[in-house]
Amino acid sequence: MTMTVFDADPDELGVLAERARSADPGVRRVAMLALAETAEPEAATLLIGGLADDAAEVRAAAAQALEEHAGPQVIGALAAALEDPAPGVREAAAVALADRHEPDAAPLLIARATRGTPFARAAAFRALRELAAPAAGPVALAALTDASPTVRREAVAVLGWLRDPDTHAGLMRSAGDPEAEVRRAAMTALVSVRSGVPAVAALLSGLRDSDWQVREEAAATLARNRLAEAETALIRAMDDPVWQVQLKAAAALGRLRAVAALPMLAIALASEVSNLRREAAAALGEIADPAALPALHKVAADPDPEVRKTALWAIGRCGGGGAGH
Amino acid sequence: MSDPETQTIEADVLVIGGGTGGPMAAIRAKEANPNLRVVLLEKANVKRSGAISMGMDGLNNAVIPGYATPEQYVKEITIANDGIVHQKALLAYANGSYDMIRYLDKLDVRFEKDGAGDYAVRKVHHMGTYVLPMPEGHHVKKVLYRQLRRLRIGVINRYMATRLLRGADGRIGGAIGVNTRTSEFLVIRARTVVLACGAAGRLGLPASGYLFGTYENAANCGDGHAMAYHAGAALANLECYQINPLIKDYNGPSCAYVTGPFGGYTANNKGNRFIECDYWSGQMMLEFWRELESGNGPVFLNMRHLAPETIGEIETILHSNERPSRGRFHARRGTDYRHRMVEMHISEIGFCAGHSASGVWADERAQTTVPGLYAVGDMASVPHNYMLGAFVNGAIAGQEAARFCAEVDLPMPDAEMLAAEQARVLAPTRRADGLTPFEVEYKTRRLVNDYLAPPKITAKMRIAQERFAEIREDLDSLVARDPHELMRALEVQSILDCADMAAAASLYRTESRWGFYHFRVDYPETDNDDWFCHSLLCKDAEGRMAHRKRAVDSYVVPVDATEMTAYQKLRIAPAQEAA
Amino acid sequence: MPLAAHDASVPVVVDEAKCIAAKGCTVCVDVCPLDVLAIDLVRGSAFMKYDECWYCMPCEVDCPTGAVKVNIPYLLR
Numbered sequence: 001m002t003m004t005v006f007d008a009d010p011d012e013l014g015v016l017a018e019r020a021r022s023a024d025p026g027v028r029r030v031a032m033l034a035l036a037e038t039a040e041p042e043a044a045t046l047l048i049g050g051l052a053d054d055a056a057e058v059r060a061a062a063a064q065a066l067e068e069h070a071g072p073q074v075i076g077a078l079a080a081a082l083e084d085p086a087p088g089v090r091e092a093a094a095v096a097l098a099d100r101h102e103p104d105a106a107p108l109l110i111a112r113a114t115r116g117t118p119f120a121r122a123a124a125f126r127a128l129r130e131l132a133a134p135a136a137g138p139v140a141l142a143a144l145t146d147a148s149p150t151v152r153r154e155a156v157a158v159l160g161w162l163r164d165p166d167t168h169a170g171l172m173r174s175a176g177d178p179e180a181e182v183r184r185a186a187m188t189a190l191v192s193v194r195s196g197v198p199a200v201a202a203l204l205s206g207l208r209d210s211d212w213q214v215r216e217e218a219a220a221t222l223a224r225n226r227l228a229e230a231e232t233a234l235i236r237a238m239d240d241p242v243w244q245v246q247l248k249a250a251a252a253l254g255r256l257r258a259v260a261a262l263p264m265l266a267i268a269l270a271s272e273v274s275n276l277r278r279e280a281a282a283a284l285g286e287i288a289d290p291a292a293l294p295a296l297h298k299v300a301a302d303p304d305p306e307v308r309k310t311a312l313w314a315i316g317r318c319g320g321g322g323a324g325h
Numbered sequence: 326m327s328d329p330e331t332q333t334i335e336a337d338v339l340v341i342g343g344g345t346g347g348p349m350a351a352i353r354a355k356e357a358n359p360n361l362r363v364v365l366l367e368k369a370n371v372k373r374s375g376a377i378s379m380g381m382d383g384l385n386n387a388v389i390p391g392y393a394t395p396e397q398y399v400k401e402i403t404i405a406n407d408g409i410v411h412q413k414a415l416l417a418y419a420n421g422s423y424d425m426i427r428y429l430d431k432l433d434v435r436f437e438k439d440g441a442g443d444y445a446v447r448k449v450h451h452m453g454t455y456v457l458p459m460p461e462g463h464h465v466k467k468v469l470y471r472q473l474r475r476l477r478i479g480v481i482n483r484y485m486a487t488r489l490l491r492g493a494d495g496r497i498g499g500a501i502g503v504n505t506r507t508s509e510f511l512v513i514r515a516r517t518v519v520l521a522c523g524a525a526g527r528l529g530l531p532a533s534g535y536l537f538g539t540y541e542n543a544a545n546c547g548d549g550h551a552m553a554y555h556a557g558a559a560l561a562n563l564e565c566y567q568i569n570p571l572i573k574d575y576n577g578p579s580c581a582y583v584t585g586p587f588g589g590y591t592a593n594n595k596g597n598r599f600i601e602c603d604y605w606s607g608q609m610m611l612e613f614w615r616e617l618e619s620g621n622g623p624v625f626l627n628m629r630h631l632a633p634e635t636i637g638e639i640e641t642i643l644h645s646n647e648r649p650s651r652g653r654f655h656a657r658r659g660t661d662y663r664h665r666m667v668e669m670h671i672s673e674i675g676f677c678a679g680h681s682a683s684g685v686w687a688d689e690r691a692q693t694t695v696p697g698l699y700a701v702g703d704m705a706s707v708p709h710n711y712m713l714g715a716f717v718n719g720a721i722a723g724q725e726a727a728r729f730c731a732e733v734d735l736p737m738p739d740a741e742m743l744a745a746e747q748a749r750v751l752a753p754t755r756r757a758d759g760l761t762p763f764e765v766e767y768k769t770r771r772l773v774n775d776y777l778a779p780p781k782i783t784a785k786m787r788i789a790q791e792r793f794a795e796i797r798e799d800l801d802s803l804v805a806r807d808p809h810e811l812m813r814a815l816e817v818q819s820i821l822d823c824a825d826m827a828a829a830a831s832l833y834r835t836e837s838r839w840g841f842y843h844f845r846v847d848y849p850e851t852d853n854d855d856w857f858c859h860s861l862l863c864k865d866a867e868g869r870m871a872h873r874k875r876a877v878d879s880y881v882v883p884v885d886a887t888e889m890t891a892y893q894k895l896r897i898a899p900a901q902e903a904a
Numbered sequence: 905m906p907l908a909a910h911d912a913s914v915p916v917v918v919d920e921a922k923c924i925a926a927k928g929c930t931v932c933v934d935v936c937p938l939d940v941l942a943i944d945l946v947r948g949s950a951f952m953k954y955d956e957c958w959y960c961m962p963c964e965v966d967c968p969t970g971a972v973k974v975n976i977p978y979l980l981r
Binding site: 002003004037039068099100101129132157160161163185187188189190191192212213221224242244247273274275303304305306309 | 334364431433435438439440441442464467471474475477479480481482588590597598599600601603630632634635
């Protein structure tokens with residue numbers, strides 16, 4: 001019977017150390033993978049050594065296995081491996097860094113985020129996001145003008161998680177980034193700016209964006225933060241050519257209890273897309289104005305059960321009887 | 326095979342099953358008292374075993390402050406289960422839900438967060454909000470394994486537990502295991518045992534006829550249910566089967582919880598929604614089955630109306646988490662979510678508290694009816710547990726076991742019982758010819774489909790019992806030519822036990838309840854006067870299958886009659902409304 | 905009762921050119937929940953020994969060299 005207790009077995013570690021020095025790269029690679037299993041610090045040392053192996057597959061295995069080890073040396077080695085000549089090694093290192101949550105890693109990652117290849121900087125920001133380290137703020141702010149859109153997108157995400165008022169202005173500027181993926185990330189991150197005129201302005205520009213996913217995300221953030229200043233723009237968004245944007249706008253108008261949105265929501269009740277009909281009915285239920293009853297009664301017999309149930313609930317909320325709760 | 330050797334080891338807490346709830350029980354027992362000898366026994370390898378072998382794409386039952394309250398959750402699960410719930414256990418889960426999410430988060434399990442780093446809870450249910458996506462949830466097992474390693478918990482892989490040991494005073498005393506690669510015997514004497522063996526998922530036969538193409542991980546074949554039964558523990562409400570919507574033939578989850586928030590939905594052949602029910606429940610499955618049987622079938626998952634960008638995101642999630650080979654399945658058939666709906670079906674039957682409600686009776690402290698024995702996860706009776714429930718109840722069991730084993734000594738196993746069990750286990754290896762585990766399993770499960778799947782008919786279930794009795798005699802002809810086949814030969818015995826339990830429990834409850842799960846054609850009505858109770862099944866002193874009723878404990882979260890029917894009132898057919 | 909040998913196509917395919925079982929790797933065999941893979945010591949390569957696949961994919965995903973491919977079993981394809 002073999003019981004794995006992840007204990008220090010000096011013999012086993014010795015065997016692995018020997019195999020890690022084998023002339024055969026296949027043997028070295030298998031040794032690297034096995035070192036992920038051992039909790040001993042010596043294993044980490046061997047793996048860091050493996051990152052300097054001649055064979056790319058051995059280095060990739062070492063990077064992968066280092067995810068199971070901790071400490072500044074490990075982080076430093078993985079951060080350096082982000083610039084390995086072999087893409088497989090770089091990716092393994094990026095995954096190993098992003099999958100962990102080691103607050104002590106912040107200074108090393110911040111240093112990594114400021115120099116080197118776009119891939120390495122983006123990976124460093126990706127790992128920094130989870131740490132929400134205040135010291136990452138200035139570096140992320142500076143990266144908002146980076147030449148690489150991926151770096152800018154990851155830096156925007158870092159700022160959202162930081163919730164540092166000093167970085168809000170930068171975040172809002174990113175709402176005007178030339179790349180749609182960055183603007184979309186900015187709309188997502190703006191949820192961290194709970195209120196304030198500039199934030200609303202940035203989100204309203206998002207609501208007029210040429211990219212529908214940016215518009216959708218802007219509406220979602222406006223819904224989440226219940227920004228009443230956006231009511232008129234959201235009502236206008238009910239005219240958006242893309243139903244997904246209308247749907248998020250309807251949800252936002254419901255949360256804002258926007259009585260002025262009744263006519264547009266009533267029109268949406270007649271949409272061909274049942275998801276939108278349901279969301280419009282739900283919004284009318286949230287608003288709970290009896291003036292919506294005639295429109296809601298029309299969809300109380302909708303062929304789609306979800307629309308029907310939501311309409312009946314909304315009718316109840318509007319004081320029209322039925323099974324509200 | 327020559328007779329393998331037997332080894333004996335001792336443990337304070339023995340956890341059987343290294344999937345989801347099992348590792349968490351081991352982790353929490355060790356955290357509660359680092360001096361304890363905690364042993365985690367696993368039939369496969371803890372790294373990739375259990376229902377979440379490839380991770381999970383989301384939490385379906387997260388109770389997060391600001392989105393849902395524990396009381397609201399308890400109420401909704403009570404309603405979804407037609408009132409037959411042990412609410413204290415539901416409440417214990419709900420109260421522990423948020424702490425567990427944060428604990429897992431700390432261990433680096435990734436949950437979806439919004440742009441400010443807060444949990445991005447999605448609304449799926451009509452009444453509450455419980456869905457927390459995990460688009461990067463493929464790491465769950467890796468994270469659990471890492472924590473087992475940090476705490477240096479003893480892990481024994483590739484040993485299958487076959488029977489539980491009990492001391493002379495009836496307390497639990499450990500378990501017997503057999504190596505699935507060498508047939509070596511292992512006796513683990515233990516002060517406490519946590520059963521975490523997963524669903525009885527290899528009970529019905531998938532429509533494809535492929536024995537291992539089950540909804541559940543096919544390793545989860547009801548070993549835990551059978552062991553608990555033979556140890557004298559009570560099993561609750563087994564007639565409340567698990568039957569789930571799934572992708573036709575592939576047998577993977579339909580993932581309404583994943584696609585729903587993106588706008589995907591279940592539709593009939595006209596492309597229209599048809600499910601009235603708000604809850605994942607037997608009622609929902611009844612509606613699903615009726616649509617399949619009607620002229621509107623088959624049933625599909627529809628995403629054709631979604632934007633290509635949205636489909637891309639859905640594919641990334643579905644093809645990298647939980648059941649990633651679904652992408653390959655669809656590709657081979659030319660099913661692209663953008664253009665074609667995905668044909669769906671309903672699963673074979675099983676026992677699984679993850680989506681349903683039946684299993685080894687476990688109370689709010691995860692205790693079974695045997696002192697020192699705990700049960701968690703898909704095999705325990707706490708309804709609608711899903712992955713998070715397995716974690717929370719696993720944690721409860723780990724803490725309780727740590728506490729209990731400090732108060733008790735190590736019971737002495739009964740030598741006669743050990744010898745008898747060794748003889749039973751090894752019997753198939755002593756024959757040169759006979760029946761293969763494959764054919765006995767195929768026949769048993771084919772009969773389960775023919776006679777036990779709902780709609781349940783008394784006369785059919787009685788025939789099933791006759792056929793199962795014949796198969797029980799055939800077990801004396803089972804032959805195993807290597808240790809792997811021996812594992813299958815032992816599994817088929819658990820499967821047969823579960824089939825017998827499914828038939829007996831279904832015959833016992835003479836009413837219909839839980840929608841399709843217990844739809845008894847001879848007793849079509851719900852009978853609250855006689856059957857508003859749990860049904861418990863256990864082995865009596867003579868070794869026979871016995872039943873008793875257990876009253877539903879008074880609710881800790883009151884649910885009034887209007888609330889019980891509130892959501893049903895919303896289910897009004899368009900014709901009625903128009904009239 | 906004499907036993908017949910059943911033949912079946914197996915879903916899991918291993919590329920022998922990529923497999924490093926000969927170097928001591930047992931990853932796919934270790935992770936399979938149903939224990940259906942084994943190492944062929946003569947060929948120095950992993951192979952699917954029992955047709956009892958849940959097509960769950962840890963063998964493929966965890967293989968360090970990309971040698972393993974999980975196909976959907978024929979009966980449900």
